[in-house]
Amino acid sequence: MNGNSSAVGPSGQTRGDSEVVASVATLGPTDVRAAFGKILAARHDASVKMLQDWIALPTVAQQRLNVQEGADHMANLLRETGFQRVKIVPTNGLPGVFGTLDAGAFKWLGIYFMYDVMPFDGSEWSSPPLEGRIVDKPNVGKVLIGRGAQNQKGPQAAFLAALRAIQASGRKLPINIALIAEGEEEIGSPNFRQVLGEPEVLSALQKCVGVVVPDLSQTSNGSISLLLGAKGTVEFQLIASGERWGRGPTIDIHSMEAARVDNPAWHLIKALATLVQADGYTPAIDGWCENIKPLTDRQRDLIAKTARITSEKDAMSSRGIRRWINDDDYRASLERLASQPTINLQGLVAGYTGPGGMSILPTRAEAKLDLRLVPDQTKDELLLKLDSHLQRYGFGDIEVRVTGGYDPTETDEDSAIVRAERAVLTRARVEYSLVPRDPGSWPGVFFTGQPLNVPACSFGLGRGGNLHAPDEFMIIESVDPRVAGYDEATIGFIEYLYQLGQE
C-alpha cells in the first residue's frame, strides 16, 4: 500500500487544507484518505525527523541508559502533539509517562507506548543505529534504519504524526486520547502495574473503549494477523546448588569424588525430568491443565482458515523445522500453538561449558525455562503448582527464580477497537485474518485483566524488520503497493481514529 495504490485512495487530489477544514463536521472515515494525503505529504519531512530525533535518544532499561532523558523526551513529544496534561509517573524502576488529549469528543481511546529499546552494538550495523538513516533496500523500498525503528518508535511516531496531522488540518480529534508509556517493556514490564495503579491513570483508562498498541503489523505481502489475545508467560530459572541443597560440594571439585559426593547437576536433571512427560513436552505437574478453557468452535474455525490461507512450508522452513510435535498436520499444529500451555527449556548451564570435557563435579546447575499460559491459567496459580510439585518430589531445595511474566489476555472480536480495525482494513483492501491467540505473549492483561477490564489489541499498517537485531528498520516508502510506508501507516491511524469515533 502506498500513494499509488487505489487501496490508499487518490493521490494528487487538489483540495487544499482550507477546503478540508470546511468539511470538519461531516468528515467520515471514507473521506480520510482524500482529506489527508496532501497534508501528510507536506508534513513528511518533519514527521521523519520526529522519528529520527527519537531514535537518536535511546533509552535502554537493561543498562539504565537515558532514563530521565528518555522519559522527558516522551513527555515533550506528547506536549508537542497537543496533549494538555502530561505527567511523569515514578516507579521502583524506570518511570512511566502519562498524557491526555481531551478533544471534547464523546469517547476516549487508550494508547500504550514504550519508550525503551533493546541494547545495540553499532559494530554489527550497516548504518549507525542511532542515526535513522534512510537507505534503499532492494525490492522493499526506502527504509529507515535505527534501533527502535520497528520496535516501537516507528509505529508510535506514525501514530503521533496522525494526531498532529488531524490537528494541523484544523479539525478536532474524533476521539479523546489517554496515552500511557512505559520505559521497561524490554525487560518484561516489571513495574508497569505501579504506573497503572496511579489513580489518575486508572480513572482515565477506565473511561476508554479499549487500549490500542500502535504496531507495524503487515507481512511482506501486506497481510495482517489480527490477534484477539495472547498467551501469558512466566520466565524463570531453576537453580540447584550444593549450598542450598546441603548435599554435594560447595565448590567445583574433582570428578573422581562422584563416587561419594552428591552432584547438584544430577539433582537438577532429575527434577527437570519430572516436569514434562516422556514425550518431552506435555506438562507432568499435577493440576497444570485443570483451568484450561478449551478453544471455542469459532476459534477453531478461525484457525482452520489460517491453515488454509498460510503456507505450512514457509512456516516450517523459516524455522528450520521438518516435523511438528506428534507429527501433527498444519491445522493441528496451529491449534496446539493457540491452545496448549508449554513448559519450555530455553537453556542449560552447569559446571564446565567449554570445548570437550573437564574432570569436575559442579556445585551449581541452572536451567532456564519459560511457561506459556492459556486462559484461564494464571501466573500465580502455575508458580504455586510448580513449587508444590518440586516439594513433593524431593526437589524443594531447588531455587525457582522468577524473572518476569504475566497472565494470558483475550479481547472480543466484537469489541469496538477490533470492529474499527476490521472496518479500516476491509476498506483499505488489506488482507487480514483473525487469530484467536498469539502464541507469543504481550502484557495485554494489564488492560484486559483486573482492575481495568477493557479490550486491548494492536493496530497499524506498515512493516518493519530485524526486531531486536542489528539493522532494525521501518519501511518509509514501499515499492510494493500492498505494503504501507510511513505516511500510509499514518493515514491508517487517522482512519482508525475516525472509524472509532463513529462506532
Added chain:
Amino acid sequence: MNGNSSAVGPSGQTRGDSEVVASVATLGPTDVRAAFGKILAARHDASVKMLQDWIALPTVAQQRLNVQEGADHMANLLRETGFQRVKIVPTNGLPGVFGTLDAGAFKWLGIYFMYDVMPFDGSEWSSPPLEGRIVDKPNVGKVLIGRGAQNQKGPQAAFLAALRAIQASGRKLPINIALIAEGEEEIGSPNFRQVLGEPEVLSALQKCVGVVVPDLSQTSNGSISLLLGAKGTVEFQLIASGERWGRGPTIDIHSMEAARVDNPAWHLIKALATLVQADGYTPAIDGWCENIKPLTDRQRDLIAKTARITSEKDAMSSRGIRRWINDDDYRASLERLASQPTINLQGLVAGYTGPGGMSILPTRAEAKLDLRLVPDQTKDELLLKLDSHLQRYGFGDIEVRVTGGYDPTETDEDSAIVRAERAVLTRARVEYSLVPRDPGSWPGVFFTGQPLNVPACSFGLGRGGNLHAPDEFMIIESVDPRVAGYDEATIGFIEYLYQLGQE
C-alpha cells in the same frame, strides 16, 4: 626430609667420590645415602639448571607448541644421561621418545615420562612460568616455580639426575632402563598405544620388572599414599540436536513455538534422567555393574586403615562437603571411592546461557560426562552398554562424542616395583599407606593391560603444588625435615634403583 634429618642419613660425611667408587661392587641400598650425599651436593646447580632449561621449552599438546623441539630436547636429555639407544617414535599426533640404557645389569626397569605440559598464562603467575625461578615460600622452603615443575618435569629431572649421579660416581647402574616418553599426556594420551605398539618398544618393555612413573608423592606432612591401582575413566559428551534428531528446529527459534515444535534440550534431559537412578548417582544402565570385582578383604582392611589415620574433617572441608552420599560414614565413603563406578555430570550447555532468560527454543543441548571404571569393567564394554541403552530408550539419535579414556589398572602389592618402594620408604622413615585404588585415574593400563601385562606404579619422594594452575612449583630445599627437596628426591630414586637391583 632434608640433609639435616636423621632419616636422610648423615650429611657432611667426608668420604670423597673416589672412596665411593671403591665400594661399587658391594654397595647395597643402605649405603646409598652415605655414598651419594656429597656427589649430589656438587652436582646440585647443574641438576637444577637441567630442570630450568627443560621448563624453558614448553611443549603444549593442545596448542601443538614446540612439538619437534620438545621431542628433540627429550631425546637429548636421554643421550646426555647415557642412554645408548634413543629413538623418536612418530604417531598420528605428537611423537613419543624411546630410549634404553643398558648397564649390563641383570634386570630391566621401565620408566614412563611425559614431555608435554599444561597451557599457561604468564599474566596469572607471580614469576614467569618458563623461567624456573627459585623463590622462598614461607613455611615450605626454596621452591622452583615453572610450568611443569610438579607435572612432570620436576620429578623426571630428579630421576635423570639420579641416573647421572650413579654414572658420575663411576658405578654401573644396578638395573637397566627402558624409558618411554609421550608428548600428549595432558590431552589424554590419544596416540600412546601407537608408541607402545612399536616392536622395539614393546619387546624392551616386556623384559621389564615393571613400569614406574617418577612423581613427587609426598603430602605436606611427608606422608605418601602408595597407589596399587586406579579407576579407569571415559570422558564423553552427549549432544542432542534438531539436525540429528530430525525433530525440533535446526536453528534456535522463538520459545512460543514450544507448543508445536519438539525441544532437543528436553530430549537430552529425558535421556540423561535414564542414566542414573532416582538417588542421582547409582548407574541405571542394564548390566553396568555386572563385571565389578568386589573389594578383597585385604583391600577393605587397607581402606579401614586409611579411615583411621586420615581426617574426615579435612577431607570434607577441603572440598566444601557436608555429607557423603547416602550419609555414609568416613570408612564407607572411602570404600565407595575405591569400589563404585560413577557416571558423573561435569557440565551442561544448551541454548541461552547468559544472565536471566531469553525466549528461545534451542536447537542443540550438550551434557559433559565422565565415567569412572573399576576392575573388571572396560571402556569398550561400557560405551557399548551406553549406546544400547540410548537406542533402547528412544535416544539413539543423541551423539556420544568420546574425548578420552582408558581402562582401570591394578598392580599387586607384592610385585617387585611395589616391594622396592615400600622398602625404601620404610628405611627413610617416610609414613606411607597402601591405597588399593586411586579414585582418580591414570593410564597405567597401557602397561598393566594387554599386551604388556607388567606391574606399574608411581614412585618419588619430594613435593610440588599448583598442578595445572598458575605458580606450579617443586620444592628444591624443604624447611620440613619430613619432606624431601630436589636432591633428597634424587637420592630416593638412587635408593630405589639399588633396591630394585637387589630384589
